[in-house]
Amino acid sequence: MLHEDKYAFDRQTDRQTDRQTDRQTEVDNCYFVKCCLMFLVVFYHSILFYSGIDWFVGKPLYVVDSLKWLSGWLNKFHIYAFTLVSGYLYFYLRYESGKYQHFKEFLINKLNRLIVPYVFVCICWVIPVSCFFFNYTAGDIFKKYVLATAPSQLWFLWMLFDVFVIVYCLSDVIYKSNVVSIIVSLAGIGIGAVGGKLFPNVFCIWIGCSYIAYFILGCKIRQYGSDRLNRFGVMTWFVAHTGLYIAVTHMKSFNGLLFKISSFGLTVILQVIGAVMAFLVLQKLAGYTDWKQNKLIKGFSQISMPVFLLHQQLIYFSISIFNGHVNPYVNAIINVGFAIVGSAIITKLLYKFRVLRLLMGEKQ
Structure with a gap:
């Protein structure tokens, strides 16, 4: 009986230890999640010009519906x-x-x-x-x-x-x-x-x-x-967010105060579901990638904030150079590469000097 009680206590202790380890892992993975979200912002700005929004000087040759839908979903x-x-x-x-x-x-x-x-x-x-x-x-x-x-x-x-x-x-x-x-x-x-x-x-x-x-x-x-949220499964959150996004987008085409109020309320719910969805999906992805052992991913996770601070103006240059000369999808891909690589190079040059690192918000 004493042995059984001891084994039961040991199993409970092991479960608590695993639980604590999982919570700490989730904290560590947050830096991977933030890195991914920063790069999604870069991708969002890279396609925004072709969504028809008045975001930059000039106009695209034509609005791309798929990029318009995707940019709205990301947003x-x-x-x-x-x-x-x-x-x-x-x-x-x-x-x-x-x-x-x-x-x-x-x-x-x-x-x-x-x-x-x-x-x-x-x-x-x-x-x-x-x-x-x-x-x-x-x-x-x-x-x-x-x-x-x-x-x-x-x-x-x-x-x-x-x-x-x-x-x-x-x-x-x-x-x-x-x-x-x-x-x-x-x-x-x-x-x-x-x-x-x-x-x-x-x-x-x-x-x-x-x-x-x-x-x-x-x-x-x-x-x-996050255990209760994970019980639904990440695909459920993904489907719920995407389905509600389609519904809200459709509702905005209607006129009337009631539709506007309903659309505002549903948009807030959509954003809450989207935030939770992205957190859970990227946490799951972090567990699959073993990102701490990947030098490229770990390296970009350390400069994700400078990339965010610098990227948009680099996209301006990219659009001004390639708009009208290449396919919009190709231009969007060029925008992403130009923004990320350009931001990384500028960051590397800035980080050679301690005072510039501090001015960019890095810890002492």
């Missing part, structure tokens, strides 16, 4: 999933690893990691290249980049900074109460939607409010684990 999960992963890691670092305990230190960290690279990349890269392609006035530059109302791809940095600061001030009560978490999430979505309609998006504050829900969702997934 409903990639940044939302990245925000979810940021919340997941924030919860792990603050409540499991003992970091982020003092607001001043936390604020300085986020200023160095997000706002310093915003200023540096804006001044040295985004503004000069944008002025080369667009007829921006001094007023346009002040509004877009100094006030950060629409600072090209760099809006993401201000959005994430806003979310970090807001959630930090509320995170203890969010940690303790799921009801408060839901209220804060819904309030953020509502405030973001209304504020964005009525007031300028200075420092991306309204966009930041609208992304709070996805950050909190990441916190809660870490707090309670």
Whole structure:
């Protein structure tokens, strides 16, 4: 009997150890997930020109429906999933690893990691290249980049900074109460939607409010684990997201206030499902790839943020060179390669100097 009790205890201990190992593996894999999401953003911008959206100077020879559909689908999960992963890691670092305990230190960290690279990349890269392609006035530059109302791809940095600061001030009560978490999430979505309609998006504050829900969702997934979400299977999440995307896209063709309200609500649900779907799919993919042993994948995971900071303007150059001279699908592939390789080369040159690494947001 004693032996049976001992064996039962050992089995329970082994299960707890496996569970802890899985949770730590999931944390480690988040860096692979973030890398994949960053490159999906690059791919999204590489095909966006051919979707018919007024995104760059000039027009494509013709709009490609498949690329239009694909860009819309990607846009409903990639940044939302990245925000979810940021919340997941924030919860792990603050409540499991003992970091982020003092607001001043936390604020300085986020200023160095997000706002310093915003200023540096804006001044040295985004503004000069944008002025080369667009007829921006001094007023346009002040509004877009100094006030950060629409600072090209760099809006993401201000959005994430806003979310970090807001959630930090509320995170203890969010940690303790799921009801408060839901209220804060819904309030953020509502405030973001209304504020964005009525007031300028200075420092991306309204966009930041609208992304709070996805950050909190990441916190809660870490707090309670992803086991329940995985029970449905990644294909179920994929099908649910794609099916709902088709439904929402179809609903937007209807007129009327009821359809607009329904479309807005379903779009939020679509983005939540998409964020969870991308997280689970990429976590599963990380387990299959053994990415830590792959030098190429591991190398790109270390420079995914600089690639994100630099890629869009490189795509501008690529489009201006090849648009009208090659097939749109070929141009999209060239855009991806040009952006990733070009960003990697620039990053490697910048990282030769310690001060430039710090200005790009790298840790000391």
